[in-house]
Amino acid sequence: MxxxxxxxxxxYMQPExxxxxxxxxxxxxxxxxxxxxxxxxxxxLRKAGTQIENIEEDxxxxxxxxxxxxxxxxxxxxxxxxxxxxxxxxxxVNKALDFIASKGVKLVxxxxxxxxxxxxxxxxxxxxxxxxRFAIQDISVEETSxxxxxxxxxxxxxxxxxxxxxxxxxxxxxxxxxxxxxIHRHRPELIDYGKLRKDDPLTNLNTAFDVAEKYLxxxxxxxxxxxxxxxxxxxxxxxxxxxxxxxAFSGAQKAETAANRICKVxxxxxxxxxxxxxxxxxxxxxxxWIRRTIPWLENRAPENTMHAMQQKLEDFRDxxxxxxxxxxxxxxxxxxxxxxxxxxxxxxxxxxxxxxEGRMVSDINNAWGCLEQAEKGYExxxxxxxxxxERLDHLAEKFRQKASIHExxxxxxxxxxxxxxxxxxxLSEIKALLKKHEAxxxxxxxxxxxxxxxxxxxxxxxELDYYDSPSVNARCQKICDxxxxxxxxxxxxxxxxxxxxxxxxxxxQLYLEYAKRAAPFNNWMEGAMEDLQDTFIVHTIExxxxxxxxxxxxxxxxxxxDKERLAILGIHNEVSxxxxxxxxxxxxxNPYTTITPQEINSKWDHVRQLVPRRxxxxxxxxxxxxxxxxxxxxxxxQANVIGPWIQTKMEEIGRISIEMHGTLEDQLxxxxxxxxxxxxxxxxxxxxEGDHQLIQEALIFDNKHTNYTMEHIRVGWxxxxxxIARTINEVENQILTRDAKGISQEQMNEFRASFNxxxxxxxxxxxxxxxxxxxxxxxxTFQAFIDFMSRETADTDTADxxxxxxxxxxxxxxxxxxxxxxxxxxxxxxxYCIARMAPYTGPDAVPGALDYMSFSTxxxxxxxx
Numbered sequence: 001m002x003x004x005x006x007x008x009x010x011x012y013m014q015p016e017x018x019x020x021x022x023x024x025x026x027x028x029x030x031x032x033x034x035x036x037x038x039x040x041x042x043x044x045l046r047k048a049g050t051q052i053e054n055i056e057e058d059x060x061x062x063x064x065x066x067x068x069x070x071x072x073x074x075x076x077x078x079x080x081x082x083x084x085x086x087x088x089x090x091x092x093v094n095k096a097l098d099f100i101a102s103k104g105v106k107l108v109x110x111x112x113x114x115x116x117x118x119x120x121x122x123x124x125x126x127x128x129x130x131x132x133r134f135a136i137q138d139i140s141v142e143e144t145s146x147x148x149x150x151x152x153x154x155x156x157x158x159x160x161x162x163x164x165x166x167x168x169x170x171x172x173x174x175x176x177x178x179x180x181x182x183i184h185r186h187r188p189e190l191i192d193y194g195k196l197r198k199d200d201p202l203t204n205l206n207t208a209f210d211v212a213e214k215y216l217x218x219x220x221x222x223x224x225x226x227x228x229x230x231x232x233x234x235x236x237x238x239x240x241x242x243x244x245x246x247x248a249f250s251g252a253q254k255a256e257t258a259a260n261r262i263c264k265v266x267x268x269x270x271x272x273x274x275x276x277x278x279x280x281x282x283x284x285x286x287x288x289w290i291r292r293t294i295p296w297l298e299n300r301a302p303e304n305t306m307h308a309m310q311q312k313l314e315d316f317r318d319x320x321x322x323x324x325x326x327x328x329x330x331x332x333x334x335x336x337x338x339x340x341x342x343x344x345x346x347x348x349x350x351x352x353x354x355x356x357e358g359r360m361v362s363d364i365n366n367a368w369g370c371l372e373q374a375e376k377g378y379e380x381x382x383x384x385x386x387x388x389x390e391r392l393d394h395l396a397e398k399f400r401q402k403a404s405i406h407e408x409x410x411x412x413x414x415x416x417x418x419x420x421x422x423x424x425x426x427l428s429e430i431k432a433l434l435k436k437h438e439a440x441x442x443x444x445x446x447x448x449x450x451x452x453x454x455x456x457x458x459x460x461x462x463e464l465d466y467y468d469s470p471s472v473n474a475r476c477q478k479i480c481d482x483x484x485x486x487x488x489x490x491x492x493x494x495x496x497x498x499x500x501x502x503x504x505x506x507x508x509q510l511y512l513e514y515a516k517r518a519a520p521f522n523n524w525m526e527g528a529m530e531d532l533q534d535t536f537i538v539h540t541i542e543x544x545x546x547x548x549x550x551x552x553x554x555x556x557x558x559x560x561x562d563k564e565r566l567a568i569l570g571i572h573n574e575v576s577x578x579x580x581x582x583x584x585x586x587x588x589x590n591p592y593t594t595i596t597p598q599e600i601n602s603k604w605d606h607v608r609q610l611v612p613r614r615x616x617x618x619x620x621x622x623x624x625x626x627x628x629x630x631x632x633x634x635x636x637x638q639a640n641v642i643g644p645w646i647q648t649k650m651e652e653i654g655r656i657s658i659e660m661h662g663t664l665e666d667q668l669x670x671x672x673x674x675x676x677x678x679x680x681x682x683x684x685x686x687x688x689e690g691d692h693q694l695i696q697e698a699l700i701f702d703n704k705h706t707n708y709t710m711e712h713i714r715v716g717w718x719x720x721x722x723x724i725a726r727t728i729n730e731v732e733n734q735i736l737t738r739d740a741k742g743i744s745q746e747q748m749n750e751f752r753a754s755f756n757x758x759x760x761x762x763x764x765x766x767x768x769x770x771x772x773x774x775x776x777x778x779x780x781t782f783q784a785f786i787d788f789m790s791r792e793t794a795d796t797d798t799a800d801x802x803x804x805x806x807x808x809x810x811x812x813x814x815x816x817x818x819x820x821x822x823x824x825x826x827x828x829x830x831x832y833c834i835a836r837m838a839p840y841t842g843p844d845a846v847p848g849a850l851d852y853m854s855f856s857t858x859x860x861x862x863x864x865x
Contacts, residue, residue, distance in 0.1 A: 028230045028234070029230075029236075029237075030124070031226065032227075032230070032233065032234040032237040033237050034055055035221065035222065035223060035237070036221040036222055036234075036240050037055055037127040037240065038055045039219045039220060040127075040131060040219075040221055040244070041055070041068055045068055045071065048070075050064065052064055055120075055123055055124070059126075060093075060115065060118055061089045061092060061116075062080065062081075062090075062091070062092025062093040062094075062096055062112075062115075062116075065092070065093060066080050066096050066099075069096055069099050069100070072130070072134045073099075075099075077099050078095050080092045089116045090112045093115045093116055097110070100129060100133065103133055103134075104133075105129055105132075105133050109122075109125075128240075131240050131243070135247065136150060136243050141156070142156075147169075147239065150243060150246060151166065151169070153246055154178065154182065154242060157182055158178060158182065158185065160185070161181040161185075161193075163177055163198055164177050164181045166178050168235070169235045169239045169242065170233045170234070170235045170238060171232055173227070173233065174201060174233060175204060176203075176205035176206075176207070176208055176224070176227075177196060179204070179205065180204055180207060181193070183211055187216070190211050191207065191208075191211060201224070202224050202225070202228055205222075205224035205227060209222065209224065212244075212248075218241075218248055221240060221241040221244070222237060222238075268344075268348050272341065272345060272348070272353075275337060275340070275344070276341065279353075279359075280355065282330060282334050282337070283359040284359065286327060286330055286334065287358070287359065287364065287367055289327060290367045290371050291367075293319075293371060293374075294370060294371055298374050302385050303385070303389075304389075304467040304468070305393070306390060309382065309386045309389055312382055313382045313386065316378060316379060316382060331364060331368060334364065338361055392464065392466055395460060395461055395464070395466070396468065399454065399472055399476075402453055402454050402457070403475055403479060405450070406451065407479070409447060410482055410483075413486055414485065414486065414489060417486065417489035417492075420496075420585075422496060422497050422500045423585035426504070427507075427591075428591075430497060430500055430501045431501065433497055434501065437493060437494055444486065444487070444490060451480065454476060455476055455480065458472050458475075500584070503582050503584050507575050507578055507579075508591075510571055511590045511591065511592055511593075512592050513571055514590065514592075514593070515590060515592035515595075517568050517571070518595045519595065521561070521565065521568060521600070522595045522600065524561065525600070525603040525604060525607055528607050529607055529610060532607065532610035532614045533610060538625065539700075539701070539702065543625075545622075547618055547621075548622070551614055551615070551618060555611060558611075562604075565600060568600065569597050569600065624698075631691070631698060631700060632695070632703045632704070632705050634691055635688070635692060635695055636706035636708075638688045639688060639709075642713055643708040643712065643713060643716070645681070646716040646717060646720055647716070649678060650716070650719065650720055653720075653723050653724055656670075656674070657727050657730075664734050664748065668728065668731045671727055675724045675725070675728060678721070685713065685717055688710070688713060799856050799857050800856075802856045802859060802860070803857075806856060814840070814844065814853070815840035815842065815850060815851060815852065816849070816850055816852045817849060817850065818848050819848075821834055822834075833855065834850070836858075837850035837851055837855045838850070838855070
């Protein structure tokens, strides 16, 4: 305390001269201390329902000063003087100063008279002394106290905030972030710290002051403007305000510490109670397990089977290996837990734990001793019982093994011996069944020894009083009865197989004979049916007569065939009699043939039905051939007339085209009369077409009565009509050419003579042919020849001549107008030219000028080519 007081005196209890010097250096400090100390005093005085307005005036009578000390210390001071005189006020102030001194604080240069006189420096110094003693001295953080403790607390609380660095109680707080960090660290919901900026200290300081006043009950002790406006804020004012934060938040820490202390005590109690409950449950479960296990270990009732005893031994081994070790561990753990619990109770000043009745550690040890006593001898008894049962089980297993082998062998044997497969078997299958039966009889004899062994073992088990003897005896009796039955069934099956073999051998001989005769007869019938149904195509009466003769020869063989059929059916009937007499079940068929009597009769009936059908078909075909012959003759009679007629007319037209005389008009008239006479012949052609259609419908493909076919007649008729039409057209074109080119009749006659005697060997043949046959067809028409000759001999119009004519009409201009065309040419020709002439575009063009030159050239474009 002496060190603290001296430190406090050296650091804070400065003489009056220091106070004067401080205030003279920075008058702002006095203002800050006035506001801060006043707010700090009021934060305590309001608890007594009062406050101060002026710190140097309101403490002068000493009354509120004494009241302040009572509130912050929680102690009663001496009764104050109520007088108004100076002496009364000095007395009250001295009582207050004495109380402060009684708390170990040395007051230097502070007397009651200065306080009563309202000395501001002394009054602020006194209040600062009170703040140091009652708000800062008791602060303790990590072995530091007072100012250093408060500074360390601030540094610890603001350490997570990178933009806060608290190193003192003046300039470290100027930006306001230190105050905001303290609030956010303890009450993060009150300030959105992320939105604060270091360059906005006024906002930061006002935010902290407002929040502290509103939510933490810390009054505003500082002005933000004063702190920002002062180069070095007053340290005492900052410390006073910061200490309020410490006390506000340390109160919550004290409450938390108290709650933690309570929780710790309760946790110890809960843990102890849980240990007690765990002990009770573990002890109860362990005693219950011992109670259930002892009767099982004391049970010595023997089992009848080796398996049951081995299971008991296995259960006991499981008990020793799996079930008991955990219980041993539980028993040990139970004792450990009991001792641990008692130790914890003793250390926490709790009464010792007393388990419920019957669950003491000694009770569990006693029960455990009974358990181990029951174990003794149980395993030895199990092994002795197993050895005893092993002897009996060996015999019983031997009996079961041999019985099972025998039963497996006999399984299905009775059913096999009772089956009547021989009733539906063939002869070869019967012989195979007999050999198989002989092998079974040998196998049956070999099993006689095993049956005797089974009976002997069963007798021995009876004598040893085996527990399951009734079951063994019943099984043995069943095996013996079955054995006797198998012997009887074996003998009965052998007799049935031998009897069936003899019957089937007889039937087999009959089957073989049936097959030898049925096969050729069946082939004969199939051939006959094929011939009778064979479709025939004939074209003459001679061919159909040959078919009819062959059919009559076939019908003569039918009586002998019917006799053979009856003989074959008789063999099959013999087989049927044997089957009915001896009740043979003929499930199989004749192995030598697939031909059945039903098939023979069916085919025979079919042959009998096909014969009259064949008769009718031959008769109908004979009549059809006679009708076809009449159609051939009818067609040939007409074709033999029309064919030569067409040929004659074609020759006549050829001569006419060469030998025609007279004018072209006379030739044209003559040709048209000739054409009319040919067209009048058409009805005969149509009649021949009708006869040809009848022949086609009758499917007649040849006609020996004529060499003309309808196709020949059609082609000739069409050529005839085409030739006369072409000849007439040629004359008509000659008339057009003559009129167009002004060729006289004498010139035309000369052209005709030249054309008829045209010599292909002339030197200019190639040139002339390129003109008269431009398409290289190898044919030169008289019309083409006339065009050539007229070009060679006549002076025809050209494009230049037409262009010169237009130039005359245009008055020797290079263009012609619409009016000039309509004035000089007929209306149709004028409009024709106007519609097709292009506008003239020369340098001398006038509106409406037309280009007659390009028009003239276009008129002869293709002709020039």
